[in-house]
Amino acid sequence: MLSMLEWLCAQLMESEVTGIVGAEKNAHNPTRNDYRCGYRPRRLDTRMGTIYLMIPKLRHRGYIPFFITEYKRSEATLIQVIQEAFVQGVSTRKIEKLARSLGIENISRSQVSEMTKGLNEQVEFRSRPMTGRYPVIWIDALYEKVRVDGRVISMAVMVVCSVNEQGQREVLAIEPMMDESKESYSQLFQSLKQRGLETPSLVVTDANKGVIAAIQECFTGASWQRCKVHFMRNILAHVPQKEKEMFAAQLKEIWLAPSAELARQRARELSEKYEKRFPKAIEILEEGVEDSLVFSAVPELDARKISSTNMLERLNKEIRRRTNVVGIFPNPDSYIRLVTVYLIEYAEDWSVSRAYLNPKSIHSLLLNIA
Numbered sequence: 001m002l003s004m005l006e007w008l009c010a011q012l013m014e015s016e017v018t019g020i021v022g023a024e025k026n027a028h029n030p031t032r033n034d035y036r037c038g039y040r041p042r043r044l045d046t047r048m049g050t051i052y053l054m055i056p057k058l059r060h061r062g063y064i065p066f067f068i069t070e071y072k073r074s075e076a077t078l079i080q081v082i083q084e085a086f087v088q089g090v091s092t093r094k095i096e097k098l099a100r101s102l103g104i105e106n107i108s109r110s111q112v113s114e115m116t117k118g119l120n121e122q123v124e125f126r127s128r129p130m131t132g133r134y135p136v137i138w139i140d141a142l143y144e145k146v147r148v149d150g151r152v153i154s155m156a157v158m159v160v161c162s163v164n165e166q167g168q169r170e171v172l173a174i175e176p177m178m179d180e181s182k183e184s185y186s187q188l189f190q191s192l193k194q195r196g197l198e199t200p201s202l203v204v205t206d207a208n209k210g211v212i213a214a215i216q217e218c219f220t221g222a223s224w225q226r227c228k229v230h231f232m233r234n235i236l237a238h239v240p241q242k243e244k245e246m247f248a249a250q251l252k253e254i255w256l257a258p259s260a261e262l263a264r265q266r267a268r269e270l271s272e273k274y275e276k277r278f279p280k281a282i283e284i285l286e287e288g289v290e291d292s293l294v295f296s297a298v299p300e301l302d303a304r305k306i307s308s309t310n311m312l313e314r315l316n317k318e319i320r321r322r323t324n325v326v327g328i329f330p331n332p333d334s335y336i337r338l339v340t341v342y343l344i345e346y347a348e349d350w351s352v353s354r355a356y357l358n359p360k361s362i363h364s365l366l367l368n369i370a
Contacts, residue, residue, distance in 0.1 A: 167355030
């Protein structure tokens with residue numbers, strides 16, 4: 001049975017990768033989307049035993065087999081949410097219903113107790129010391145319904161990601177926040193500094209006033225890049241629905257400009273063209289365009305990747321797919337544990353995948369700073 005499972009997993013991976021790449025293995029296809037680039041070993045613990053998979057690698061993107069993200073982590077991480085439910089006194093019937101929906105059968109108190117030992121790994125991951133330089137960091141928030149003091153609230157969890165000196169992505173922090181105030185962000189940044197984070201060159205976030213003030217206070221000398229995607233959403237919120245697509249197409253041209261000066265010129269032309277029709281949208285554009293073009297002052301790095309928090313947006317979307325099956329979390333710890341274990345999985349794959357930013361560009365940036 002174990003050999004059959006290993007063979008089936010290999011067939012599923014090849015089929016999935018073929019769909020992603022757009023071509024069979026060793027087959028020529030001029031419309032392919034990517035290329036195979038060898039394999040990497042990966043241990044997978046199943047109820048029938050342990051198997052070692054050879055995960056296909058792709059040249060231009062990371063690849064995680066769907067059955068690992070959907071099964072392994074649903075069993076290993078959401079079981080810890082179930083553990084929290086036991087502790088909080090949630091009825092066994094409700095817990096068993098949740099477990100069955102995740103493909104987990106016959107959960108007992110002794111099994112939950114045994115799984116608690118695995119929580120040490122999460123604590124160590126969230127508080128691990130940092131070594132080396134992290135020149136760019138991205139910050140974004142997740143919101144979930146969590147039960148606190150007997151009532152359900154919408155709680156924020158800040159996810160901080162960065163690239164190291166080799167250009168590889170890393171998850172630096174996963175911290176809960178009751179609000180996005182300057183004080184909350186300052187505490188987050190101070191904890192990062194205590195763990196060894198030096199002032200980054202660039203911090204990419206949305207335009208939350210609390211995070212901006214905290215960056216100025218805690219990361220003196222760092223540049224703040226306003227996420228162009230969030231910025232566009234703020235602008236388009238004041239454009240009539242029937243004209244959004246047309247206006248958005250012209251708006252995007254600002255950040256596609258090959259130089260900052262041409263970008264500013266395009267912004268001025270757009271303002272002159274629409275200032276009477278969409279005055280509020282143009283007001284927001286004029287107030288924030290400079291903050292959204294800060295990335296142009298760092299020509300060493302890939303502008304597409306440092307001008308927005310899209311990298312975190314994609315990550316957050318994947319996390320929400322898994323948290324949606326829980327609904328309301330029994331307490332903040334259960335939510336943090338689920339998110340943390342999932343991000344540990346992602347961090348492991350990032351460490352062996354292709355660099356997110358070119359290491360040479362990172363080295364060039366650090367030399368210019370020095």
